[in-house]
Amino acid sequence: MRIGELAARSDVSVRALRYYEEQGLLEANRSDSGQRHYPESAAARVQLIQMLYAAGLSSRTIAELLPCVDARVSTPESRARLAVERDRIDAQIAALTRTRDRLDAVIAFSGSPGSGCTYIADRDVAAQASHSVMP
Amino acid sequence: MRIGELAARSDVSVRALRYYEEQGLLEANRSDSGQRHYPESAAARVQLIQMLYAAGLSSRTIAELLPCVDARVSTPESRARLAVERDRIDAQIAALTRTRDRLDAVIAFSGSPGSGCTYIADRDVAAQASHSVMP
DNA sequence: CTAAAACCTGACGTTGACGTCAGAGGCAAG
DNA sequence: CTTGCCTCTGACGTCAACGTCAGGTTTTAG
Numbered sequence: 101m102r103i104g105e106l107a108a109r110s111d112v113s114v115r116a117l118r119y120y121e122e123q124g125l126l127e128a129n130r131s132d133s134g135q136r137h138y139p140e141s142a143a144a145r146v147q148l149i150q151m152l153y154a155a156g157l158s159s160r161t162i163a164e165l166l167p168c169v170d171a172r173v174s175t176p177e178s179r180a181r182l183a184v185e186r187d188r189i190d191a192q193i194a195a196l197t198r199t200r201d202r203l204d205a206v207i208a209f210s211g212s213p214g215s216g217c218t219y220i221a222d223r224d225v226a227a228q229a230s231h232s233v234m235p
Numbered sequence: 236m237r238i239g240e241l242a243a244r245s246d247v248s249v250r251a252l253r254y255y256e257e258q259g260l261l262e263a264n265r266s267d268s269g270q271r272h273y274p275e276s277a278a279a280r281v282q283l284i285q286m287l288y289a290a291g292l293s294s295r296t297i298a299e300l301l302p303c304v305d306a307r308v309s310t311p312e313s314r315a316r317l318a319v320e321r322d323r324i325d326a327q328i329a330a331l332t333r334t335r336d337r338l339d340a341v342i343a344f345s346g347s348p349g350s351g352c353t354y355i356a357d358r359d360v361a362a363q364a365s366h367s368v369m370p
Numbered sequence: 371c372t373a374a375a376a377c378c379t380g381a382c383g384t385t386g387a388c389g390t391c392a393g394a395g396g397c398a399a400g
Numbered sequence: 401c402t403t404g405c406c407t408c409t410g411a412c413g414t415c416a417a418c419g420t421c422a423g424g425t426t427t428t429a430g
Contacts, residue, residue, distance in 0.1 A: 102406075102407075103406090104405095104406065113388075113389080114406095114407085115387095115388060115389065115390085116387075116389095118408095118409095119387065119388060123387095131396095133395080133397090133407085133408085134395090134396090134407085134408060134409090135397095135406085135407055135408075136408090148337075151330070151333070151334045151337065152334065153387085154327075154330055154331075154334070155330075155331055155334045155335075158386075158387095159386075159387080168341065169338075169341050172344070179342055182338055182341060182342050183342060185338060186335055186338045186339060186342065189331055189334060189335045189338070190335060192289075192331060193328055193332060193335065195286070195289055195290075196289075196290055196324055196327060196328050196331070197328060198286070199286045199289070199290045199324060200321055200324045200325060200328065202283075202286065203317055203320060203321040203324070204321060206303065206304050206317060207314055207317050207321065209307070210307055210308075210309035210313070210314055210317075237377075237427095238376090238377075239375095239376060248418075248419080249376095249377085250417095250418060250419065250420085251417080251418065251419095253378095253379095254417065254418060258417095266426095268377085268378085268425075268426055268427085269377085269378060269379090269425090269426090270376090270377060270378075270426075270427085271378090293416075293417095294416075
């Protein structure tokens, strides 16, 4: 399939796919005229790339991990590399969980009866500030 | 306390604190000479800001949420706003969990006996890696 | 009192993952 | 053939959260 179709299937932009290639994350077969041509499997690959980007990994890190995932290259070093990133993601999940619980606590408190503050009475500072931040 | 001490306590840069003020996230009392002075509570505030940044929220979004969290301002709208961000974080946790499990699977597979690839036998594996993505 | 350290306000620089535009070529349909 | 969409390669633009530098004032240590 050509780049436009892969973009549509993967729900990423054509520009992003070319960028992935530039970063060494995604390769393409070229037709005689130079157009990129991808196998079906490319869609899964792009999805994986997106997952890793969403986990906060950089292009460079992804480029280092992908050969391990996809060609099953396994050395002690590559497994360690994968584990490092796995642990980073674990830590990130833990931090996000704390943040979510913090927000939950605030929501529960502010929504509880007797919190005594369903309306802004004291200060117009808050409302004023949140509007004045916008240009 | 002055900005340098707050920075040290919160483990963020002085520049970052000034940026937070610029974005309306953190206010400071000024001395006659114009130097910023913060109360003890500022450290907790900065930590909260960091948590929210780490959760992927923008300055603008944080500026909208902070009055709710910290002044206990509660309207149906503000609670809804908090809930929206909480749900976003939940979704992010779910996505990260899937990514982590995916990496775990790769690690388990590449490390398992009989994977037939405990160490690299051929240095040129990368060159022939053109197909076969994960199941 | 003096020198170092900390602080101030601009203002320009950085980085990553793209967006966007320009100009040129390619491909199936009518 | 030619119309219209798709694709190509540069190359500059963007945006957020700061980093960094310049040039000047303030606070603190000795």
